[in-house]
Amino acid sequence: QVQLVESGGGLVQAGGSLRLSCAASGIITSIVGMGWYRQAPGQQRELVAAITRGGSTNYADSVKGRFTISRDNAKNTVYLQMNSLKPEDTAVYYCNFSPPRPGYWGQGTQVTVSS
Numbered sequence: 001q002v003q004l005v006e007s008g009g010g011l012v013q014a015g016g017s018l019r020l021s022c023a024a025s026g027i028i029t030s031i032v033g034m035g036w037y038r039q040a041p042g043q044q045r046e047l048v049a050a051i052t053r054g055g056s057t058n059y060a061d062s063v064k065g066r067f068t069i070s071r072d073n074a075k076n077t078v079y080l081q082m083n084s085l086k087p088e089d090t091a092v093y094y095c096n097f098s099p100p101r102p103g104y105w106g107q108g109t110q111v112t113v114s115s
Helices: none
Strands: 003-007 008-014 018-025 034-039 048-050 057-060 069-073 079-084 091-097 107-115
Touching: 003 008, 003 091, 018 034, 018 091, 018 107, 034 069, 034 079, 048 069, 048 079, 057 069
Parallel strands: 008 107
Antiparallel strands: 003 018, 018 079, 034 048, 034 091, 048 057, 069 079, 091 107
16 A cells, blocks of 8 residues: 655745655655645645656756755655745645656645745
8 A cells, every 4th residue: 555644844934944755655766756746725736846767856947946856765755855945835745656646645744934
């Protein structure tokens, strides 16, 4: 059974940093594409960052240069390092496959950036 559990969110001031973690079980994250997504209140869920099986990464324009997606194959965990956070980054952040697969959305982790 595949499980993706997000953690690491919290409340941070603008300009601060957070690192989100996505611990995976039932899959091997090094052989699949994985992504981080976010959903702000009243908005659609959007892709924030993705990493392919081969390690290539891509980012939403709004986070380029500030966020970094990575994975630790030994821990079967995918990370999202978020620097220079802005109030508009406030959202619930989710990890899923890339492209995302229905039924694998977890609880997400709340990120709130205060101005």
